[in-house]
């Protein structure tokens with residue numbers, strides 16, 4: 001197989017989702033294979049100190065590469081070889097068969113995180129379908145039984161994160177609240193994707209700029225109370241992994257996460273991750289208790305539902321096809 005043919009498809013692969021839209025992946029073409037690694041500068045040491053979301057994002061990227069290659073008729077397989085020290089997750093190499101997947105490049109291209117209003121949550125049939133995707137990898141997809149109880153947990157998690165200057169500094173680095181920002185069309189979280197009106201974006205920018213001064217005057221509480229995602233509808237789904245999932249296993253679950261999101265997408269649904277619920281120990285423990293699952297098995301949380309209008313497309317560093 002001509003690996004150069006894959007290079008032309010990279011902009012499609014770049015549509016993979018990543019926490020804060022840092023697009024941490026890095027491809028290196030060498031010795032007849034494409035090595036998948038990551039850039040240290042595109043990780044989130046404050047918001048994602050364990051690297052869980054980094055590894056989920058890298059797995060989502062690997063799965064996206066395999067889908068895009070298969071749809072173009074290129075036979076590629078992924079050989080995992082996780083190496084923290086050299087920041088490598090494995091390599092894509094020529095295979096005898098095309099990667100088996102029900103998904104197409106158009107699904108990869110069209111899928112979007114949607115932080116807007118949802119008309120309804122997923123039907124039982126879709127819940128069963130995504131649960132089956134996770135079960136095939138030894139995990140599961142659980143719907144939170146009492147989503148109304150999550151409001152207080154979400155506010156508690158947000159307050160805790162907004163109270164941490166390192167998390168806020170890092171978030172500011174990836175926020176693109178003004179269209180004149182030099183990386184507005186390249187990466188990060190922009191005002192449109194965050195569903196912020198112009199005044200709200202300007203207000204948030206000003207509040208975060210004054211953060212060192214306002215932190216002790218209750219800014220974290222104010223910021224946490226400013227958004228109520230659960231009021232915008234949908235169900236809350238939790239991706240659960242097997243007990244004692246190791247780091248390479250988390251990369252594998254990133255692949256599962258992408259398959260879950262594409263299954264939702266092809267059913268006309270979208271996901272809005274709420275990772276803060278499992279980023280903070282106390283809310284993670286409370287969520288685990290609500291689901292009767294050991295807290296360290298919770299890998300990802302998202303509000304899921306049927307969008308009322310198309311969400312804006314997020315930026316990518318490799319954007320032109």
Ligand SMILES: Cc1cc2nc3c(=O)[nH]c(=O)nc-3n(C[C@H](O)[C@H](O)[C@H](O)COP(=O)(O)O)c2cc1C
Nearest residue numbers: 017018019020021053056112113273274275276314
């Ligand atoms: C592992 C992971 C964790 C994420 N956590 C959050 C989150 O807590 N809140 C949020 O609004 N978006 C979250 N996202 C969504 C990303 O911000 C989104 O994928 C990125 O901005 C690119 O946008 P897209 O998904 O529309 O392509 C997460 C994505 C991934 C892969």
